[in-house]
Amino acid sequence: MTRVLLYNITGEKLAKIQSAAGLLGLMPVEVPEDAFGNPIGYMLGYEGFAPSDSPEAFSEEMLVMETLCSPLLDFMRKNGAAVALKAVVTERNSAWSAAVLCRELRREHEAMRACAQKKPAHPHKKKK
DSSP states (O other), X not given: OEEEEEESOOHHHHHHHHHHXXXXXXXXXXXXXXGTTSXXXXXXXXXXXXXXXXXXXXXSOEEEESSOOHHHHHHHHHTTXXXXXXXXXOTTGGGSBHHHHHHHHXXXXXXXXXXXXHOOOOTTOOOO
């Protein structure tokens, strides 16, 4: 069963994501804060990964999908359960701790936001 790691997601948003994940055949896994230093691969039970004894923390909500699940993302967006920091597990990021992945996603999110703010109107876009 495909897993979805959930970091710092609580309350009604957590319940909505868990419910949708279950309906889509996904296994939502709430990751406790004391496990944020562990490699993503370890949290998913992949061979060759060991737990870390280095405590790491972050406060942002983050969702990590074992494989891309567009229906889950669509549901989250349409039902008030959006999470800004999202990732799909890759060979590279599976070795990262959740805290390292969070920092990278935060950096990418800010870069995309800055780019979107500076982007001029599309030259071929029709005016209303």
